[in-house]
Amino acid sequence: MKTILGIAVFLLTSMLPIYAQRGNTQAPTSPVTGSAANGKALYYSYSCYACHGYNGETGRAFVGNWSANLANEENFIRFLRGRANVAPLTPSTSMPNFAENTLSDKQAKDIYAYIRTFKNAQPDLKNILLLNQIVEDASKPSTR
Amino acid sequence: MAKKNGSLNRRGFLKGAAAGAAASAASLVTNTSPAEAQRGGNAAAPVPAPTQEQIARDAGVVRPPATVRAVQRPGSDLMVQVLKDMGLEYVAGNPGSSFEGLQESFINYGNPPNRMPEFITALHEESAVTMAHGYAKAEGKPMIALLHGTIGVQHAAMSIYQAYYDRTPVLMITGRDEGFIQAHTAHDMSAMVRSFTKWDAQPRTLEESLTALQHAYNEAITPPMGPTLVVLDTEFQKEEARELKVPAYRPPQIAGIDAGKAKEIAEALLDAQNPRTEVRRLRTPQGVKLSVELAELVGASTGTGATTGPMSFPQRHPLCGPGASTAYDYTLGLEIPAAQASIIGPGLATLLARDTANVGFGGIVPVAGGRGARGGAGATNAAAIQADAEASLPLLIEEVKRQLTADKRRVIEERKAKHAEANRKARIEAITQAVETKRNGWDSSPVATARIYAELWPLIKNEDWCLASPSGFSGGHHVQLWDHNKPYSYLGGQGAGGMGYGAPASVGAALAAKSRNRIVINIQTDGDLNYAPGVLWTAVHHKLPMLTIMHNNRAWHQELMFVEYMCGVRGRGTDRGHIGTSLRDPFIDYAKMAAGYGMASEGPISDPSKLAAAFKRGLDSVKRGEPYLIDVITQPR
Ligand SMILES: Cc1ncc(C[n+]2csc(CCOP(=O)(O)OP(=O)(O)O)c2C)c(N)n1
Ligand SMILES: [Mg+2]
Numbered sequence: 001m002k003t004i005l006g007i008a009v010f011l012l013t014s015m016l017p018i019y020a021q022r023g024n025t026q027a028p029t030s031p032v033t034g035s036a037a038n039g040k041a042l043y044y045s046y047s048c049y050a051c052h053g054y055n056g057e058t059g060r061a062f063v064g065n066w067s068a069n070l071a072n073e074e075n076f077i078r079f080l081r082g083r084a085n086v087a088p089l090t091p092s093t094s095m096p097n098f099a100e101n102t103l104s105d106k107q108a109k110d111i112y113a114y115i116r117t118f119k120n121a122q123p124d125l126k127n128i129l130l131l132n133q134i135v136e137d138a139s140k141p142s143t144r
Numbered sequence: 145m146a147k148k149n150g151s152l153n154r155r156g157f158l159k160g161a162a163a164g165a166a167a168s169a170a171s172l173v174t175n176t177s178p179a180e181a182q183r184g185g186n187a188a189a190p191v192p193a194p195t196q197e198q199i200a201r202d203a204g205v206v207r208p209p210a211t212v213r214a215v216q217r218p219g220s221d222l223m224v225q226v227l228k229d230m231g232l233e234y235v236a237g238n239p240g241s242s243f244e245g246l247q248e249s250f251i252n253y254g255n256p257p258n259r260m261p262e263f264i265t266a267l268h269e270e271s272a273v274t275m276a277h278g279y280a281k282a283e284g285k286p287m288i289a290l291l292h293g294t295i296g297v298q299h300a301a302m303s304i305y306q307a308y309y310d311r312t313p314v315l316m317i318t319g320r321d322e323g324f325i326q327a328h329t330a331h332d333m334s335a336m337v338r339s340f341t342k343w344d345a346q347p348r349t350l351e352e353s354l355t356a357l358q359h360a361y362n363e364a365i366t367p368p369m370g371p372t373l374v375v376l377d378t379e380f381q382k383e384e385a386r387e388l389k390v391p392a393y394r395p396p397q398i399a400g401i402d403a404g405k406a407k408e409i410a411e412a413l414l415d416a417q418n419p420r421t422e423v424r425r426l427r428t429p430q431g432v433k434l435s436v437e438l439a440e441l442v443g444a445s446t447g448t449g450a451t452t453g454p455m456s457f458p459q460r461h462p463l464c465g466p467g468a469s470t471a472y473d474y475t476l477g478l479e480i481p482a483a484q485a486s487i488i489g490p491g492l493a494t495l496l497a498r499d500t501a502n503v504g505f506g507g508i509v510p511v512a513g514g515r516g517a518r519g520g521a522g523a524t525n526a527a528a529i530q531a532d533a534e535a536s537l538p539l540l541i542e543e544v545k546r547q548l549t550a551d552k553r554r555v556i557e558e559r560k561a562k563h564a565e566a567n568r569k570a571r572i573e574a575i576t577q578a579v580e581t582k583r584n585g586w587d588s589s590p591v592a593t594a595r596i597y598a599e600l601w602p603l604i605k606n607e608d609w610c611l612a613s614p615s616g617f618s619g620g621h622h623v624q625l626w627d628h629n630k631p632y633s634y635l636g637g638q639g640a641g642g643m644g645y646g647a648p649a650s651v652g653a654a655l656a657a658k659s660r661n662r663i664v665i666n667i668q669t670d671g672d673l674n675y676a677p678g679v680l681w682t683a684v685h686h687k688l689p690m691l692t693i694m695h696n697n698r699a700w701h702q703e704l705m706f707v708e709y710m711c712g713v714r715g716r717g718t719d720r721g722h723i724g725t726s727l728r729d730p731f732i733d734y735a736k737m738a739a740g741y742g743m744a745s746e747g748p749i750s751d752p753s754k755l756a757a758a759f760k761r762g763l764d765s766v767k768r769g770e771p772y773l774i775d776v777i778t779q780p781r
Pocket of ligand 1: 669
């Protein structure tokens with residue numbers, strides 16, 4: 001059963017379309033005190049990219065969908081510390097807990113500084129011909 | 145063993161030859177004491193000195209008499225004839241002395257030789273079985289996987305389990321030679337995989353071997369479908385068949401619903417104001433055709449499983465979708481539970497008695513409170529009729545036709561037109577919503593997985609294509625962006641979640657595609673490919689129409705996320721989560737890997753604007769019969 005659950009979990013988690021709750025489309029403007037350069041290395045070595053993409057635009061994306069947890073450094077740190085640390089033991093792709101002894105406030109601020117450099121780079125839908133063509137095709141009978 | 149006719153002599157000879165080979169090998173190893181050589185060998189038994197004859201065979205200098213064939217009509221020719229008669233297209237394997245007789249017949253018997261079945265060179269037994277798994281999912285019928293005695297079967301084990309769990313037919317053959325290499329034989333060869341093999345036999349005569357092959361084929365394609373295994377002794381492969389006749393093949397009778405039930409369901413479908421059919425995975429393309437015929441006859445809006453797996457209702461058929469109203473008053477499920485009636489074939493639980501090792505595979509053994517799984521227990525709700533849906537359709541269609549009146553036809557035609565319009569609108573609405581999220585990270589580098597699917601679609605939409613690799617880890621974006629209109633449009637998940645599946649399953653699907661003017665798309669995760677990448681060579685060697693696009697996130701990413709989460713739960717930091725979960729230091733160069741196997745390739749590409757041109761080059765190559773690999777560095781998810 002464990003195996004099956006495992007399979008179900010990883011199939012499901014990988015199939016789920018990733019919609020974060022609707023956040024703010026505008027990036028926060030609160031002060032940033034950390035080092036984005038350090039943050040870049042930490043974003044990679046702590047595997048933040050694993051779920052949020054290298055640019056914060058894919059997977060559990062947050063760019064263009066800024067939640068209150070990312071509004072400022074304090075919120076971000078509180079969020080990292082407050083993640084579930086007593087959690088279901090089944091494999092999960094939900095956000096891990098980051099205790100202070102494993103990621104200092106300073107490191108968290110560096111990561112925050114790096115995240116804040118992320119820009120919403122995706123084009124407007126009207127400028128993506130490929131996707132528009134697919135929508136257009138839907139009104140016609142299928143070609144094959 | 146019933147028939148030995150002279151084979152004892154040969155067996156004695158071979159036994160000696162094996163020992164002789166061991167002895168001469170030992171003496172060839174310099175710097176190794178005889179005692180050490182012994183330890184590396186089999187047992188501590190004394191090794192008899194080889195005879196001149198044995199040494200000669202080992203060195204390959206014995207010539208058979210020039211004019212006289214040793215055997216006029218080898219048993220293995222008859223075995224191959226039996227396989228031909230059943231229409232088997234391919235046999236995948238790599239060589240093993242336990243079936244050298246059979247292999248010789250595969251490549252030399254028949255006119256032309258090596259056709260139906262054609263020998264496909266597989267570099268790993270796991271690949272051979274998974275090729276057959278992919279082929280069967282695309283075509284709805286088995287091909288053969290040829291496995292060396294004992295060790296080949298062991299190599300194949302996970303893929304056998306996966307095909308079993310996926311209820312996919314595969315005909316497996318293994319050889320058994322009591323005389324040659326002791327380590328490669330077994331009293332009961334199938335025992336090690338019996339718990340997850342649908343049927344097996346170890347025949348005692350040549351004649352029995354022939355009927356066992358037919359029986360195994362029929363068992364494989366009878367629901368619940370699954371892999372079956374025949375153990376063929378070398379002596380029957382090699383014996384003189386004399387006048388022995390090849391038994392005529394009779395296909396299995398697969399039970400559908402009875403006439404009474406067919407009448408009842410037909411009546412209900414025709415009486416309903418808003419009937420619906422829900423179609424999931426049928427057995428063969430013929431079943432899909434019949435499901436379309438039924439829906440059209442009764443004017444039912446239809447739900448499909450075509451975006452999640454093979455052999456289901458065409459997604460862009462005008463009747464496919466929610467229809468003009470979702471207030472359905474009669475829903476018939478075909479291989480899926482539904483409100484009023486469902487016809488569902490037997491699940492793997494009906495085979496539980498074969499779990500001889502008492503493994504208790506999850507999802508097959510019913511577990512209280514457990515979720516249904518693919519291997520599922522078959523019919524699950526009270527209204528379900530346990531019968532194969534596909535086999536039930538002809539009778540059901542006949543009944544519907546018999547009961548149809550001109551009045552009903554008119555109402556049905558009107559309803560169909562309304563459904564078609566409603567489904568068209570629903571499709572536009574769904575796709576309009578979907579593209580909003582598909583543009584996430586559109587220009588980002590590394591490449592967003594949605595962009596791969598979006599860029600590929602216009603290049604294949606007018607082709608006859610098959611997406612053979614599981615798409616869950618690469619975002620499954622085809623589900624929303626592509627149209628799945630063929631029984632083989634998307635072949636679905638691994639079956640039992642076993643990695644090492646995408647490439648070999650795609651090669652199998654490409655075997656099916658080759659003679660059918662079809663192309664196969666393999667969106668290949670990196671971790672999965674590395675289990676047995678030798679299939680790339682197989683694709684090149686056999687000129688298979690397969691385009692591989694790497695979803696190269698340089699990790700077993702799914703597991704990286706799990707381990708990272710675990711690190712968090714235990715409060716020990718995620719900075720070592722990459723250990724044992726990532727494929728870095730060094731990064732693997734897949735274009736070079738493919739090139740090493742002789743496959744045309746390019747990459748790594750991490751700039752999304754370069755994808756379209758690369759995909760086009762890849763498809764041009766594939767259409768020429770030259771498989772192609774494009775390494776794309778991707779966002780992890
Ligand atoms: C035979 C086997 N071994 C291990 C696993 C555990 N497992 C599940 S997902 C996964 C990672 C797959 O990596 P990859 O194919 O690269 O896909 P990604 O998650 O990176 O997109 C592994 C190793 C498995 N399912 N099957
Ligand atoms: Mg990977």
